[in-house]
Amino acid sequence: MALRRFRSARPRPGRADASPEPDIHGSQAAHRAVRLTRWGMVWEQAARAFWPLVTLTSLIFALLSLGGVEAAPPVVLPWLAGLAVLALIAASVWGGLRYARVSEDAAEARVDATLPGRPLTALSDHAAIGGEGALWQAHLAQMRAQADGARAVRPDAELTRRDPYALRLAGMVALAMALIFGGAGQLGQGMEAIAATFRPAPERGEDVATGPSWEGWAQPPAYTGRPTVYLNALAEGQDLELPKGSEVTFRLYGEGIGVTQDIGTSVDEDPLAPAFTAEMTGTIEVAGRSFPITVLPDNAPTVAAGNAPERRADGRLVQDFTAQDDHGVVSGEAAIDLDLASVTREFGLAVDPEPREALVLDLPMPRGQRKDIAGQLVEDLSRHPFANLPVTVSLRVQDGIEQQGEAAPMQTILPGRRFFNPVASALVEIRRDLLWSRDNARRSAEILRALTWQPEGFIDPVLYQELRGGVTLLESGPLAEEPRDDLAEALWQAALKLEDGGLADALARMREAQEKLSEAIRNGASEDEIQRLMDELREATDAYTQMLAEQGEQQDPADRFAQNPPQGQSITGDQIQQMMDEIQRLMNEGRMAEAQQLLEQFNRMMENLEVRQGQPGEGDGQGSPMNRSMNELADTLREQQELSDEAFGEMQRQFREGGQGGEQQRGEMGDRQQELRQQLGQQRGLMPGQGSEQGDAARRQLDEAGRAMEDAEQALREGDMAGAMERQADAIESMREGMRAMGEMMGEGEQQAQDGQQQGQQGQQGQPGQQGQAQGQGQQSQGRAMLDPLGRELSGNGNRITTGDPLAEGVDPAARARDLLDEIRRRSGERSRPEDERDYLGRLLDRF
Structure with missing residues (x-):
C-alpha cells in the first residue's frame, strides 16, 4: 500500500468560505498543545526582536525616576535626550525588521517533532494505492492515540546567547529600583527639565506674570526662643522688631535686584544670597520694598542676693537669690572669698593665712523660662576652711550672648556647723587653725597634748590613740599639704563622733536610702526593688529619729539651735510614719510621680528637724499638729x-473672644493647680489622727480632693474651663468634708481634755483658793461673752471651735458654727450672686 502525503488545506481568515478551524485530526489535546506552543513562539520572536528596546526603555525610566536628570548640566540635557530618542527609534526599527509572524504549521511541526512517530504528520497522510481499509484505519487510530499525548513545547528565546553581557538584566534591576525608590514627582520633574530645554525662552515684558523675585528671612538668636520671620509675608510698611544679633538672609532670583540696608554688617558677600546681622535700628530695601527694622537691645542680666545666708541645723548654707534677663538667664555662679579685713586676728588666726582660691558654686537654674528666676542655693560648706569665718559672697549670671550681670558683694559669716561638746569644739578649732596656716602646727600640737592629758573618763581609748597620733604628726617637723588635709579630716570625724554619738552616721544612712529610693522611682525599677528600698528608708528613718529624740532628752534643743530655731519644724514620730505610709500608698496605686514629689518634700523636711515625743494633737495652742493642719x-x-474664680473669668473671656488665645494664662492656672495638689498631698501625709474614724474619713476626703484637683489641672491645660470648674467644685466640697471630720476629731479631743481637767479640779477642791478658781474657769467657759458668732473662743487663737454650754447655746455650737461656715462657703461659690455679695462672703471666710 502506497502513501500519498499532503497537507490538508486550512481555511484562512478573511475568505468568504472560511469555516471554524477544526481540531487537529480530532485530537483536542493536540489542538491545545499547538495553540499554546504558537503563543510561546510569538513570545520568542518578540523577545528576540525587542529585548534591546525594552532594556533601553527601562534604563531611561529608571534614570528619570531616580533623579538622574538633575545631575546633568542643562547644556547637555538636549543632547542626551536626542541620543535617547534616536536609540529608541533604532531599537524599534531593528526589532520590527527581525520580528516574523508565526504560522500554525510551524507550531504544529514543533509539537509533532516532540512526539514519537510524528503522529500529527501521519494523521495528514492518505493512502495512494490500496485504499483506506481496515489496516489503514488501525494505523490512524494508533496515531490518534499518540497525538492525544501532545504537550505544549516550552519557549526558548535564547537570550543568553543573543545578550552575552546580560544587558537585559541590568535594565530589569534598574526598573525595579525605580519602582521601589523612585517617585512620580521626580519622574515629572525630569521630564519637565528635558522639555524645558526644547521650549523657547519667553520674551521678558512688563506685563509677564512671574513668581517672587526674592525671598527673605529674619532669624533671631536661638537663645531668645523667638521664631524665624518670613519677610515676604509681612504687610507693606510693617515695622519689624528684631532682637540684637538676629541674622537676616535673602535669596535673589532675578537680575538687577539688590539689597540695601543700614542695620548691621554683612556676613555673606554672595550677590544672590546676601546676609547680615541686625545690630542697630534702620531700614532694609529690596526690589522696591522697604522694611523698617527696630533692633531690640539685649540688656545684660541682673542678679540680686536675698537675705543673709541662713544656717540649717546640719550646717548647710541656704542663700536666696533672684535673677532677671530680657531673653533668659543661661547660667550663674556664686563666688565665696575670705574677707580677711573682717577676720578677728587672734589665737590661731593671728598668723597670715595661706593663699586659697575663692570657692565658686553653680547657681541652680530652673527648667523652662528663665526670664525671671527666684532660686535658692543650698550647699553643705560646713567642712570648708571658710566655714564660720567672714566672707564676701558675689553672685554672677550670664545670658545667651555671654553678657554678665553681677550683684554687689555681700559681707556675711559663712554658715557652718556648730559644735556644743567642748572637746569636739576644740578639735574643730584646731582643724580650722591648721587649714588657715600650717604655721599653727606647733600650737595645735600643744592644744592636743592638753586635751589628751589624763584622758581617763572623758575620752574614748580609740579616740585617744588617734589624737596622740596627730600630736606625733604635728611635732615631727614641717607639715606637708597632703598630711595636713588628712589630719583635718580625721579631726572632723572625731568631732562628729563626739558631738553626735553616731547621729551623723544615722543621718548619712537615711539620706543614702532617700537617694536610692528616688533614683529607683525615676528609673522605673520593679515593684520588688522599690519595696525593698522603701523598707530600708523606714529602718534608717526610724533609727535617725530615735537617736535624735534620745539626744533631745539629754540637752535642750533651744540651746542646740540657738542661732536658728526650728520655727515650726517640730514634728512627732507618728507624723513621720504617717507621711511614709502616704508615700507607700501612692506607690502601691502606681502614682509614682506624686510619690516622688512627696518623697522630695519628706527629704527637705528631714533636713532641719526636731523630733518631739508625744501623741498628735497634744496641746491646745496654735502650734499643735491639729490646729496647724486646720490652718493649712x-x-x-x-x-x-480663688483659682476657681479665675477659671470662671477665663471661661467668660473665651466666650467673648471666641476661644482665641489665653494659652499662657491657662498654663499658669494649670501650674497653680498642680502646686495646690502637691500642697494638699503634703498636708494629708502630715495630718494627725491616723487610725481614728474621723481621721481616716478626713484622709479619704482629701484623697478624693487630690484626684479632683488632678483632673482639674488637666482640664485647665486643655482649655476646658467648664470641666475644670466642675472638678474644682468637687475638690472644694471634698476638702470641706475633710475639714468637717477634722473638726469633729478636734472636738472629741477637747472634750476629753476638759473631762480630765474637771476630774483634776474635783480632786483638788479641798485646797484653799482652788475651788473658787475652778468655778471661775467654769463660768468663763460657759459665758456667751467669750464666744464669737461662729462659736469660737475670743481669747483663743481664732481657729479652734469650742463646744460651750449646750443649755446656753440652745444647740451644739460646734455643729452650729460648722453649718454656718458651710452655708457661707456655699453662697460664695454661687456665680449667680452679685459680685459685691460674694466679695463680702469672701471677707467673712478670710476673717473666720
Whole structure:
C-alpha cells in the first residue's frame, strides 16, 4: 500500500468560505498543545526582536525616576535626550525588521517533532494505492492515540546567547529600583527639565506674570526662643522688631535686584544670597520694598542676693537669690572669698593665712523660662576652711550672648556647723587653725597634748590613740599639704563622733536610702526593688529619729539651735510614719510621680528637724499638729476657691473672644493647680489622727480632693474651663468634708481634755483658793461673752471651735458654727450672686 502525503488545506481568515478551524485530526489535546506552543513562539520572536528596546526603555525610566536628570548640566540635557530618542527609534526599527509572524504549521511541526512517530504528520497522510481499509484505519487510530499525548513545547528565546553581557538584566534591576525608590514627582520633574530645554525662552515684558523675585528671612538668636520671620509675608510698611544679633538672609532670583540696608554688617558677600546681622535700628530695601527694622537691645542680666545666708541645723548654707534677663538667664555662679579685713586676728588666726582660691558654686537654674528666676542655693560648706569665718559672697549670671550681670558683694559669716561638746569644739578649732596656716602646727600640737592629758573618763581609748597620733604628726617637723588635709579630716570625724554619738552616721544612712529610693522611682525599677528600698528608708528613718529624740532628752534643743530655731519644724514620730505610709500608698496605686514629689518634700523636711515625743494633737495652742493642719487646709481651700474664680473669668473671656488665645494664662492656672495638689498631698501625709474614724474619713476626703484637683489641672491645660470648674467644685466640697471630720476629731479631743481637767479640779477642791478658781474657769467657759458668732473662743487663737454650754447655746455650737461656715462657703461659690455679695462672703471666710 502506497502513501500519498499532503497537507490538508486550512481555511484562512478573511475568505468568504472560511469555516471554524477544526481540531487537529480530532485530537483536542493536540489542538491545545499547538495553540499554546504558537503563543510561546510569538513570545520568542518578540523577545528576540525587542529585548534591546525594552532594556533601553527601562534604563531611561529608571534614570528619570531616580533623579538622574538633575545631575546633568542643562547644556547637555538636549543632547542626551536626542541620543535617547534616536536609540529608541533604532531599537524599534531593528526589532520590527527581525520580528516574523508565526504560522500554525510551524507550531504544529514543533509539537509533532516532540512526539514519537510524528503522529500529527501521519494523521495528514492518505493512502495512494490500496485504499483506506481496515489496516489503514488501525494505523490512524494508533496515531490518534499518540497525538492525544501532545504537550505544549516550552519557549526558548535564547537570550543568553543573543545578550552575552546580560544587558537585559541590568535594565530589569534598574526598573525595579525605580519602582521601589523612585517617585512620580521626580519622574515629572525630569521630564519637565528635558522639555524645558526644547521650549523657547519667553520674551521678558512688563506685563509677564512671574513668581517672587526674592525671598527673605529674619532669624533671631536661638537663645531668645523667638521664631524665624518670613519677610515676604509681612504687610507693606510693617515695622519689624528684631532682637540684637538676629541674622537676616535673602535669596535673589532675578537680575538687577539688590539689597540695601543700614542695620548691621554683612556676613555673606554672595550677590544672590546676601546676609547680615541686625545690630542697630534702620531700614532694609529690596526690589522696591522697604522694611523698617527696630533692633531690640539685649540688656545684660541682673542678679540680686536675698537675705543673709541662713544656717540649717546640719550646717548647710541656704542663700536666696533672684535673677532677671530680657531673653533668659543661661547660667550663674556664686563666688565665696575670705574677707580677711573682717577676720578677728587672734589665737590661731593671728598668723597670715595661706593663699586659697575663692570657692565658686553653680547657681541652680530652673527648667523652662528663665526670664525671671527666684532660686535658692543650698550647699553643705560646713567642712570648708571658710566655714564660720567672714566672707564676701558675689553672685554672677550670664545670658545667651555671654553678657554678665553681677550683684554687689555681700559681707556675711559663712554658715557652718556648730559644735556644743567642748572637746569636739576644740578639735574643730584646731582643724580650722591648721587649714588657715600650717604655721599653727606647733600650737595645735600643744592644744592636743592638753586635751589628751589624763584622758581617763572623758575620752574614748580609740579616740585617744588617734589624737596622740596627730600630736606625733604635728611635732615631727614641717607639715606637708597632703598630711595636713588628712589630719583635718580625721579631726572632723572625731568631732562628729563626739558631738553626735553616731547621729551623723544615722543621718548619712537615711539620706543614702532617700537617694536610692528616688533614683529607683525615676528609673522605673520593679515593684520588688522599690519595696525593698522603701523598707530600708523606714529602718534608717526610724533609727535617725530615735537617736535624735534620745539626744533631745539629754540637752535642750533651744540651746542646740540657738542661732536658728526650728520655727515650726517640730514634728512627732507618728507624723513621720504617717507621711511614709502616704508615700507607700501612692506607690502601691502606681502614682509614682506624686510619690516622688512627696518623697522630695519628706527629704527637705528631714533636713532641719526636731523630733518631739508625744501623741498628735497634744496641746491646745496654735502650734499643735491639729490646729496647724486646720490652718493649712483652710489656706489651701481659700486658694482653690480663688483659682476657681479665675477659671470662671477665663471661661467668660473665651466666650467673648471666641476661644482665641489665653494659652499662657491657662498654663499658669494649670501650674497653680498642680502646686495646690502637691500642697494638699503634703498636708494629708502630715495630718494627725491616723487610725481614728474621723481621721481616716478626713484622709479619704482629701484623697478624693487630690484626684479632683488632678483632673482639674488637666482640664485647665486643655482649655476646658467648664470641666475644670466642675472638678474644682468637687475638690472644694471634698476638702470641706475633710475639714468637717477634722473638726469633729478636734472636738472629741477637747472634750476629753476638759473631762480630765474637771476630774483634776474635783480632786483638788479641798485646797484653799482652788475651788473658787475652778468655778471661775467654769463660768468663763460657759459665758456667751467669750464666744464669737461662729462659736469660737475670743481669747483663743481664732481657729479652734469650742463646744460651750449646750443649755446656753440652745444647740451644739460646734455643729452650729460648722453649718454656718458651710452655708457661707456655699453662697460664695454661687456665680449667680452679685459680685459685691460674694466679695463680702469672701471677707467673712478670710476673717473666720
